[in-house]
Amino acid sequence: MNATIKDVAKLAGVSFKTVSRVINNESSVSEVLQVKVRQAIKELNYKPNLSARGLRGSTSSIGFLYDNPNSNYVIDMQKGIFKECQASGYELLIHPCESTTDTLEDEIMEMVTRSRVGGLILTPPVSDNMTLIKKLAQKQIKFVRIVSGSAPPDEFGPFVLIDDRQAAYAITRHFIELGHKELVFLCGDAQHKSNTERLNGFKKALEDAGIEVKNENILPGSFSFDSGVSRINQLIERGTSLATGIFACNDEIAAGTLFAARAAGIEVPRKLSIAGFEDSPYSRQTWPYLTTAKQHNVDIAKLATKMLIKEIKSTEATPQENQVFCPELLVRDSTTSPQL
Known part of the structure; x- marks a missing residue:
């Protein structure tokens, strides 16, 4: 037979009302009693009657x-x-x-x-x-x-x-403190507010450091690996300086950026530093591992x-x-x- 709430109460040595309070996540039950009740629930494989x-x-x-x-x-x-x-x-x-x-x-x-x-x-x-x-x-x-x-x-x-804005500010400050003055920002999908907030953090850090925010170094795109690849190629095709650092709006974009940069013979990080955002598995499936913001x-x-x-x-x-x-x-x- 299926265990009942009274069975749980008996095994835990508490009243069935206490069991009910624990199940309902009420804060009035002490941590010690919560542990006893949850152990009893697990031992008896008790399933609350949700219906x-x-x-x-x-x-x-x-x-x-x-x-x-x-x-x-x-x-x-x-x-x-x-x-x-x-x-x-x-x-x-x-x-x-x-x-x-x-x-x-x-x-x-x-x-x-x-x-x-x-x-x-x-x-x-x-x-x-x-x-x-x-x-x-x-x-x-x-x-x-x-x-x-x-x-x-x-x-x-x-x-x-x-x-996101404060975290993006911190990443950009990290670039600036390393000595970078020519930075590119690779955007994610425009409808995501996180894209706007991260871009605003990037701009604010540059402004606070007295570095010009160049519109041509803010590239629209999407939160995808392929978007990172295509935008690095876009920068290379400009025929101008690639910049010394790239801040990608998430790790997936950054991983695509790293892949395309190395395919083009650009040494990372010696010739080009790259950072992402979120600390997703993408940031640890690349070489070198990506500087990022852990979310x-x-x-x-x-x-x-x-x-x-x-x-x-x-x-x-x-x-x-x-x-x-x-x-x-x-x-x-x-x-x-x-x-x-």
């Missing part, structure tokens, strides 16, 4: 919405959300979508109704779609947004904020999910603090002082 909980007015699943070309980012987000869902007794519904489609709002509303999700985790660029955000708020559908920025961009929270995507996803579960369980409209993450500069072998 019964749904009948009492709550829901049993969380939806993860994404439209992102970076597969490593999506996998990390999925991993973090799933871990927190598993710990809290929720199912995870993964819903890829096209953020630019005219029918996105209707698609999401239908999915929420059909699947009875308790709330949504929104990642860029879906989290920047204000038409969708306003519709979700109007329908009182709970959500947490992961967005780029150091401060909330609007009133539709709660947010997990990624300070803790699994932790970010876990935190966003924990915030959402708190929203779902809340019976009152209580303001929730937004959380800010700043990716950390990781200096590796792909950047050095320019060799004259």
Whole structure:
């Protein structure tokens, strides 16, 4: 027979109400009792009756919405959300979508109704779609947004904020402190706010150092390996100085840049320093390893999910603090002082 909540309580030596509080992630239970209850749940392979909980007015699943070309980012987000869902007794519904489609709002509303999700985790660029955000708020559908920025961009929270601008500033300062004055920035997809924030951090660092921001050294593109390859070739075909350093908007672009540079006989980092962003596997699958900014995507996803579960369980409209993450500069072998 399947274990019951009373079986768990008996094995853990606590009341069944304490077990219920642990399952519902209530903060009133001490850490010691939480450990005992979770061990008992694991030993008995106890599964909470989520359908019964749904009948009492709550829901049993969380939806993860994404439209992102970076597969490593999506996998990390999925991993973090799933871990927190598993710990809290929720199912995870993964819903890829096209953020630019005219029918996105209707698609999401239908999915929420059909699947009875308790709330949504929104990642860029879906989290920047204000038409969708306003519709979700109007329908009182709970959500947490992961967005780029150091401060909330609007009133539709709660947010997990990624300070891409400050991290990009730190990478650019690293180039400048090495002695680089001629730098190129390779953009990602324009509809991603992270692209704009990272570009703004790059510009601000140059301006603060008294270095001219040259529009011809800011190249549009996409968050892809091939985009890095094509833009290095574009720079080579200019027939002018290639610059001494390249800041790519993510590691995938940077890896493509490194590949094409070495194929063209350009020594990295002696003749050309390259940095990426995010610390994805791409940054460690190249030689030399890429200088980058480490973004803790699994932790970010876990935190966003924990915030959402708190929203779902809340019976009152209580303001929730937004959380800010700043990716950390990781200096590796792909950047050095320019060799004259």
